[in-house]
Amino acid sequence: MVQLEVRDVHKSFGGMHALNGVTFNVHGNELIGLIGPNGAGKTTLTNVLDGVHKPSRGEVWFNEQRIDGLPPYEIARRGIGRTFQVTRAFRRMTVLENMMVPAMALHPTARQRDFHSRAMEVLTFLTIEHLANEYARSLSGGQQKLLELGRVLMLDPQLIILDEPFAGVHPKLRDTICQFITTVHAQGKAFIIISHEMETIFSLSQRLLVLNFGQLIADGPPQQVRADPVVIEAYLGREEETETLSGEEEHDEHGK
Amino acid sequence: MILRNYRQWMATGLLIALFVFAPLYLNQYPYQMAVITGAFFYAILASSWSLLAGTAGQFSFAHMALMAIGAYTSGLLGRDLGTSPLTGILLGTLLAGIVGLIIGLLCLRLRGAYLALFTIAFSEILRIFLLTEYNYTDGSNGLKLAPLYAGITARAEYYITLALLLGTLAFMYWLINSRFGLFIRAMREDEDAAAAMGVNVVRYKVLIFVITSLIIGLAGGVFYHQVGIITPNTIELLQMSLIVAMAVIGGMENLFGAAIGAIISRIALELLREINILGLHVELGAWRYAAFGLVLIFTLRFAQNGLLYPIIDRLFLRQIRQATVAKRIPKGGQNGSA
Numbered sequence A: 001m002v003q004l005e006v007r008d009v010h011k012s013f014g015g016m017h018a019l020n021g022v023t024f025n026v027h028g029n030e031l032i033g034l035i036g037p038n039g040a041g042k043t044t045l046t047n048v049l050d051g052v053h054k055p056s057r058g059e060v061w062f063n064e065q066r067i068d069g070l071p072p073y074e075i076a077r078r079g080i081g082r083t084f085q086v087t088r089a090f091r092r093m094t095v096l097e098n099m100m101v102p103a104m105a106l107h108p109t110a111r112q113r114d115f116h117s118r119a120m121e122v123l124t125f126l127t128i129e130h131l132a133n134e135y136a137r138s139l140s141g142g143q144q145k146l147l148e149l150g151r152v153l154m155l156d157p158q159l160i161i162l163d164e165p166f167a168g169v170h171p172k173l174r175d176t177i178c179q180f181i182t183t184v185h186a187q188g189k190a191f192i193i194i195s196h197e198m199e200t201i202f203s204l205s206q207r208l209l210v211l212n213f214g215q216l217i218a219d220g221p222p223q224q225v226r227a228d229p230v231v232i233e234a235y236l237g238r239e240e241e242t243e244t245l246s247g248e249e250e251h252d253e254h255g256k
Numbered sequence B: 001m002i003l004r005n006y007r008q009w010m011a012t013g014l015l016i017a018l019f020v021f022a023p024l025y026l027n028q029y030p031y032q033m034a035v036i037t038g039a040f041f042y043a044i045l046a047s048s049w050s051l052l053a054g055t056a057g058q059f060s061f062a063h064m065a066l067m068a069i070g071a072y073t074s075g076l077l078g079r080d081l082g083t084s085p086l087t088g089i090l091l092g093t094l095l096a097g098i099v100g101l102i103i104g105l106l107c108l109r110l111r112g113a114y115l116a117l118f119t120i121a122f123s124e125i126l127r128i129f130l131l132t133e134y135n136y137t138d139g140s141n142g143l144k145l146a147p148l149y150a151g152i153t154a155r156a157e158y159y160i161t162l163a164l165l166l167g168t169l170a171f172m173y174w175l176i177n178s179r180f181g182l183f184i185r186a187m188r189e190d191e192d193a194a195a196a197m198g199v200n201v202v203r204y205k206v207l208i209f210v211i212t213s214l215i216i217g218l219a220g221g222v223f224y225h226q227v228g229i230i231t232p233n234t235i236e237l238l239q240m241s242l243i244v245a246m247a248v249i250g251g252m253e254n255l256f257g258a259a260i261g262a263i264i265s266r267i268a269l270e271l272l273r274e275i276n277i278l279g280l281h282v283e284l285g286a287w288r289y290a291a292f293g294l295v296l297i298f299t300l301r302f303a304q305n306g307l308l309y310p311i312i313d314r315l316f317l318r319q320i321r322q323a324t325v326a327k328r329i330p331k332g333g334q335n336g337s338a
Helices: A042-049 A072-078 A095-106 A112-125 A141-154 A171-186 A198-204 A222-227 A229-236 A239-245 A248-253 B006-026 B030-055 B063-081 B085-106 B112-132 B154-176 B179-189 B191-196 B201-227 B237-250 B255-271 B287-302 B309-323
Strands: A003-013 A016-027 A031-035 A057-062 A080-082 A159-163 A190-194 A207-212 A215-220 B274-277 B280-283
Touching: A003 A042, A016 A042, A016 A057, A031 A042, A031 A198, A042 A080, A042 A159, A042 A190, A072 A080, A072 A095, A072 B191, A080 A141, A095 A112, A095 A141, A095 B179, A112 A141, A141 A159, A141 A171, A171 A190, A171 A198, A198 A222, A207 A222, A207 A229, A215 A222, A215 A229, A222 A229, B006 B030, B006 B154, B030 B063, B030 B154, B030 B179, B030 B201, B030 B237, B030 B255, B063 B085, B063 B112, B063 B201, B063 B237, B085 B112, B085 B201, B112 B237, B154 B179, B154 B201, B154 B255, B179 B191, B179 B201, B191 B201, B237 B255, B237 B287, B255 B287
Parallel strands: A016 A215, A031 A190, A031 A207, A080 A159, A159 A190
Antiparallel strands: A003 A016, A003 A057, A207 A215, B274 B280
C-alpha cells in the first residue's frame, strides 16, 4: 500500500519561491491528476518528490520513510518512478537496453536475460515490441514516450509520476497511454499525472491537485475541483474562460 | 571477450595473428618495430579515452596527464628510492588511479565544456609543475627511466606492449558489455534520466575515471620504461589532441575502432615524415599534422562514427545489439500484459 506524505514543502531558487508550503498525502493506489497554470510549480514538485531537488523546507515521507534529500537513484529504488516533460529516452541505446537499465539497477545480481520476457511483455503491451532491437533515436516522438512508460514500469515502482504524458501526442497514442495508465493502475500502482490536457486528466483522475504560484489551492475529486471558484479564478483568471476547465472549448476546437 | 560468429572470430584472429607474427618480418627493421610498439601504446590511450568519452560521455582532457603520473611516479621512485620498474609501475598505476578518483569526485557536477576545461587546466598545471620543479623532475631535460629489465630487446618490448593492448582491450570490452557498460552508456545519454531509473550516477562516474586512469597509468609506466625518458611535453595539449583525433578517426564510441584508428594514424604519421611523389622527395615535417587534421575534419563532417566504424559495426556490433540484451523477437511478437 503506497503512502506518500508531502508535508509543508517549500522550494526556492534564489528569490523565487517555486513551492510554498505544499502539503498532501497519497494513500493506496490513487490516480491523481496534478494541474496548474504554467509556472505553478508542478515540475518542481515532481523534482522534489523524485530527489532531483532537495526541498528548502518541509518533509517528504514515502512508506513511512523520510525521502527528501535522498538522491534520485535511491528514491527510484524505493519505489517512485517518473517520466519527464520532454521525453528522455537513452537515444543511442536500443529499446531493449533502455528497458534493461532500471531492471538491472534494481536487481544488482540479476542478469539481463532474466528480464527479457518481462521487457517484451511490457513492450508488447505498449505495442512497440517490434522495435525492441532498434536504437531509441530511430523511434518517433510518440514511440519514445511509450518507451519511457515501459522503462518506468521495469522499475516496478509503487508510485508512478508522469510529467505531461499527453503533450503533443496523436489522439490514438493518447488512448494507448490512457489504457496503459488504467491497466497499470488496476494492478495496484499509484499515479500522479501532470497534464495540461484538461479533458483527459479530468476523466482519468480519481482526485485532482491544483497548484498555483507554488501553493496547493485545491485537492479533491474532479467534479468538486471543476466547480471550485478559487480554482476557476486562480487557474483561469477570467470568468468567461470557465468553459475551458470543463473541456468544452477543446470540444469546440476538435469540432465535436 | 564475447565473439558471436565466425566473422568476428576470423577478423579478430587475423588481426591478432598479423601483429603477433609481424616481428618475424620486422626483426630486420628495428625502427619500424619501435614505431608499431609506440602505435600499440597510442592504441591503449585512444581506446581507453573512447571508453571514458565515447561510452561514458566524460570528455576529459587529462588523459595524457594521468598517463604521465604513472610514468613519472615509476621513474622518480626508481631514481630516488631505487625501486624496481615493476614496483614503480604498480605504484604509478595506483597513484594515477587515486588522482583519477579525485578528478572524478571534483568533476561530479561538471559536464561537457566545463569538464573539458577543468581537465585541460589540470593537465597544464601538472605540465608546468613538471617543467618548473626540475630539481625533482629534471624539467624539460626529461626524466630518465630504467629499462623494464636488463637486456630487454625491441622484440620483447613489442610483445609486452601488444599484450598490454590486447589485455586492456579485452578488459574494456568485457566492461562495456556488462551491467557497468549498460549504466555508463545510460549515464552518457542522460544523467538525470539514468538516476531516475535507479542508476547511482555518482558511483559510475567516479568509477569510470578510476578505471581509465588505472589503465593509462599502467600503460604510461610500461611504455616509458621502454622509451627510457619522459618529458613534460608529453602532456601538452597537442599530444592530448592527437589521442582525441585518433579516437575520433577510428570511431569514438568503439574501443576497437579507436585502437585501430590509433595504430593506423600513428604509423601514417611516421610514413608522412618523408614522401616521394613522382620522384620528388618531400619532407613534410610538421605539415603531416596538417594532413592528419584534414582527415579529422573529413571524419567529423562526413563520418561522425569514425572511418572504421561501419566495418566494425558490420562485423561486431550488429549481432551484439541483437543478442546482448536478449534473443531475437519471435515473429509476431509475444502476447502478454503489463
